[in-house]
Amino acid sequence: MTGSPRLPPAAGAILRGDRRALARAISAIEDGDPSAGPILRALFPRTRGVPVIGFAGPLGVGKSSVINQLVHQLRSIGRSVAIVAVDPSSPFSGGSVLGDRIRFESRADDAGVYFRSMASRGAAGGVAAATREAARLLDAAGFDVVLVETVGSGQVDVAIREIATTRVIVLVPHLGDEVQTLKAGLFEIADVFCVNKSDLPGADLARRDLSELVASGPRDAGWKPRIVTTSTTAPSGIADLWSAIEAHEAYLDSSKSRQDGERHRLAIEIVGLVRDRVGRDLTVRLERDPALRRLLDEVLARKIDPRTAAERLEPLSRRGA
Numbered sequence: 001m002t003g004s005p006r007l008p009p010a011a012g013a014i015l016r017g018d019r020r021a022l023a024r025a026i027s028a029i030e031d032g033d034p035s036a037g038p039i040l041r042a043l044f045p046r047t048r049g050v051p052v053i054g055f056a057g058p059l060g061v062g063k064s065s066v067i068n069q070l071v072h073q074l075r076s077i078g079r080s081v082a083i084v085a086v087d088p089s090s091p092f093s094g095g096s097v098l099g100d101r102i103r104f105e106s107r108a109d110d111a112g113v114y115f116r117s118m119a120s121r122g123a124a125g126g127v128a129a130a131t132r133e134a135a136r137l138l139d140a141a142g143f144d145v146v147l148v149e150t151v152g153s154g155q156v157d158v159a160i161r162e163i164a165t166t167r168v169i170v171l172v173p174h175l176g177d178e179v180q181t182l183k184a185g186l187f188e189i190a191d192v193f194c195v196n197k198s199d200l201p202g203a204d205l206a207r208r209d210l211s212e213l214v215a216s217g218p219r220d221a222g223w224k225p226r227i228v229t230t231s232t233t234a235p236s237g238i239a240d241l242w243s244a245i246e247a248h249e250a251y252l253d254s255s256k257s258r259q260d261g262e263r264h265r266l267a268i269e270i271v272g273l274v275r276d277r278v279g280r281d282l283t284v285r286l287e288r289d290p291a292l293r294r295l296l297d298e299v300l301a302r303k304i305d306p307r308t309a310a311e312r313l314e315p316l317s318r319r320g321a
């Protein structure tokens, strides 16, 4: 497989560990720049399917702090690691909310650590799709593990379902409202619960609440979410967290789940790409194609409603294709 004659130079550079080529390619993905396409295409066969560990949870619970500690842990056992911080660049989320959010330690001297933040400026399919493609480049570039932090909660958190092989939900003692959030969606995506800030009171109680939630979950599931307690101030529990993550990764391998999960994520990705492309084409044609323009005129004149127009648009657009 080596020495493929048509490997684009940027792809070759990424395989050789060139950080600047990697950074440029990720920016191209982020910007929706078509130059990313040939690089992704060339590198896809070189990806190994490394673990992608997603971290989600409410604002300020210590996701970045935990990841920083995990990076130390991974380096101490000789694993290289890439960290992707997903920031949807939404005005409703982001760094200024808490003021004191932790930044990832820059480790420019360590070739085994790479940090990158991702926004969704022009990326096809949004920030989740861009993050997935970036993780793939990081895999091809040789990193052993990819850690993904989603900033904020809601839609982007749920997006880790479509990217990560193991999902860690980070919480703090005094779950209260958070348990409600969990019930509303995060709970069903958790493979590992990390109760962080265990130096604060209430960690044991939080752990017990979570155990009850886990116990009341689906009986026949092959994997019961693990619960670990961590602190990053006087670091503790980080090795346990990594063990829980590795246990889940091992479970994926021992069951058919890794392949099934990958199949499912690939299906979502491919459908998303088609939807994106068809959507873009249709938007252009709706404005230019006379038959499609007439349809839009009818909606404007309140003769038909948008749903009816969508139903008619499908066959009309196919006829013109």
Ligand SMILES: Nc1nc2c(ncn2[C@@H]2O[C@H](COP(=O)(O)OP(=O)(O)OP(=O)(O)O)[C@@H](O)[C@H]2O)c(=O)[nH]1
Residues within 6 Å of the ligand: 058, 059, 060, 061, 062, 063, 064, 065, 066, 094, 095, 098, 100, 101, 102, 103, 151, 152, 196, 197, 198, 199, 200, 230, 231, 232, 233
């Ligand atoms: N007491 C205590 N504070 C912690 C711990 N871990 C993180 N913090 C503090 O919690 C605050 C938020 O930490 P971050 O790591 O930025 O949390 P985050 O979840 O990444 O925050 P966002 O990305 O903004 O959602 C900082 O002030 C940290 O110092 C911990 O184990 N114990």
Ligand SMILES: [Mg+2]
Residues within 6 Å of the ligand: 063, 064, 065, 101, 102, 149, 151
């Ligand atoms: Mg953070």
